[in-house]
Amino acid sequence: MSDARLLPPNRTPLESAIAAVSALTLNTSGLRHLWSARHCLQTALPWLSWALTVEGWSDARSEDARRAVILDSIDIHRHKGTPWAIRALIRAIGFGEVTIIERVGGRTHNGTIHRDGEFPHAPLAATWATYKIVLERPITNAQAERLRKLLPAVAPARCHLVGLRYAAVANSHNGATRRDGTYNHGSA
Structure with a gap:
């Protein structure tokens, strides 16, 4: 019955x-x-993420990570266009904490700054709406490309990403790893 x-x-x-x-x-x-990311059936999670327009859904690998991305997406949508939203998205998809360097440029050749490649020598009028992200852990080139595609959805519309850099190295020159193009030498 x-x-x-x-x-x-x-x-x-x-x-x-x-x-x-x-x-x-x-x-x-x-x-x-169905509308609860914590208790939704695993088979319905893709549909919930689609309904909520979740960025970074395909980058979350485990079920717990996917649920966390859905839960964080509401706050990310609420704060779109802010550095907080950029950090939250990167944290939600599992890349950890980041440092955002805004206004990349505006340095002159007057000897007051250390020339380490962090900032290009360009007038501030041309580079005021640029930013660079420094990750604590290395990412692959494929992950960097995916991150570059995700960031415009949460970053301010006027700002442009000029670089992804990470402080830790993925490979060392000790012969233990093959150079197959998966990682690069510190920036993507």
């Missing part, structure tokens, strides 16, 4: 009679939590 509670309140007597003799049974236990 089917569950008559699934019928609408304005059901007709005929619909109630058909439901009473029907052998169709539905498991509705998972429907209650």
Whole structure:
């Protein structure tokens, strides 16, 4: 017998009679939590992320990471266009903490700054809306490309990403790793 509670309140007597003799049974236990990222069925998580327009869904690898990305997406959408949203997105997809360097440029050749490649020598009028992200851990070139595609969705529309850099090295010159192009030498 089917569950008559699934019928609408304005059901007709005929619909109630058909439901009473029907052998169709539905498991509705998972429907209650469709809009809850914590309790939603794993098979429905892609649809929940699609409905909430979640950035970084495909980059989350585990079920817990996907749930965390969905939970964080509401706050990320609320704070889009801020450095906080950039940090939250990068943290949510599992790249850890980052440092955002804004206004990359505006340095002159007057001997007051150390020339370490961090800032280009360009006038501030041309580079005021630029930023660079420094990650604490290395990422692959494929991850960097994906991150470059995700950042415009949460970064301020007027700003342009000029570089991704990481402080830790992925490979050392000790012969233990092959150079196959997966990683680079500190910036992507």
